[in-house]
Amino acid sequence: MNDKLNNATQFVEILMECFVKKGQICVDATAGNGKDTLTLANFVGDSGLVYSFDIQKEAIKNTEELLLQKKIRHRVELIPNSHVDIQEFITRKIDFVVYNLGYLPGGDKSIRTDAGTTIESIKNTLEIMAPGAIMLITAYRGHEGGLLEYESVKGITEELDQKKYNVFEFTFINQKNNPPVTIGVEVRGGKTWQR
Numbered sequence: 001m002n003d004k005l006n007n008a009t010q011f012v013e014i015l016m017e018c019f020v021k022k023g024q025i026c027v028d029a030t031a032g033n034g035k036d037t038l039t040l041a042n043f044v045g046d047s048g049l050v051y052s053f054d055i056q057k058e059a060i061k062n063t064e065e066l067l068l069q070k071k072i073r074h075r076v077e078l079i080p081n082s083h084v085d086i087q088e089f090i091t092r093k094i095d096f097v098v099y100n101l102g103y104l105p106g107g108d109k110s111i112r113t114d115a116g117t118t119i120e121s122i123k124n125t126l127e128i129m130a131p132g133a134i135m136l137i138t139a140y141r142g143h144e145g146g147l148l149e150y151e152s153v154k155g156i157t158e159e160l161d162q163k164k165y166n167v168f169e170f171t172f173i174n175q176k177n178n179p180p181v182t183i184g185v186e187v188r189g190g191k192t193w194q195r
Contacts, residue, residue: 008138008180011170012098013039015184019134023047024095029083029121030054030113034063036098041067041075050076051090053083083121086128093130101149102140115152122156132190141178150181157183164188 005011016036020026020043028037031054040050054060060080067073079089083099099121101113118137125135137157139150157167166186172179 007172008170008182011182012036012100012136012138015134015136016040016043016096016098020044020096021048025090025092026050027083027086027090027094027097027125028052029086029097029099029125030101031059031063031078032100033059034066036100037063037076038066038070038072040096040098041072042070044075046075048075051079051086051094052076053079053081053086053089055080055082082117084117084124086121086124090128092128093133094125094128095130095133097125097129097133097135099135099137101138101153102146113149115149118149119152119156122153126160126185126187129187130190131187133187135185136182137184138180138182140180147178153183154181157185160185 016039020040022045024044025048026040026044028040028050031037031052037050037052044050052063057080060078064073064078067076081089099118101118122137129135137153139146139153141147141150154169160167165188168184169181171181
């Protein structure tokens with residue numbers, strides 16, 4: 001039997017599988033090598049759309065190649081721009097958004113997300129999330145600047161009004177070396193989820 005929860009990535013994938021539906025509008029705020037974009041695109045189907053942001057040309061190229069290989073490029077709008085500018089590219093309400101903070105795996109580690117732009121992006125994104133929408137932010141605390149970014153994200157999200165948002169945190173409490181942490185925000189007002 002395979003382990004189901006070895007890392008934050010698996011946790012995020014489980015939540016995507018539970019909550020992303022066909023026809024929805026989703027955002028991958030940090031395209032990276034395209035894994036989250038691909039997962040979202042598979043779940044939204046041909047009637048949905050995924051917006052995928054990244055400032056690095058290499059990340060956009062890697063993501064596009066993956067989508068073409070899987071023959072679902074048409075389900076994704078690739079945006080070679082900062083996720084801070086989300087409202088310039090998306091004018092409708094979104095249902096699900098994922099952030100995978102840090103640097104491009106296999107890329108230049110000096111180019112990474114930072115606390116200031118991440119916080120600004122989160123604020124901008126919250127404004128266009130539909131009732132019941134979910135935001136997942138995975139922060140990697142082990143690299144330079146990672147702990148500060150995590151603390152900044154936690155600081156802003158834990159202050160969100162509990163009447164408007166449900167906020168949670170997922171982390172492994174028995175793993176060493178600052179394992180990644182996923183912070184989630186759900187916009188209240190959607191239909192209560194049931195099995």
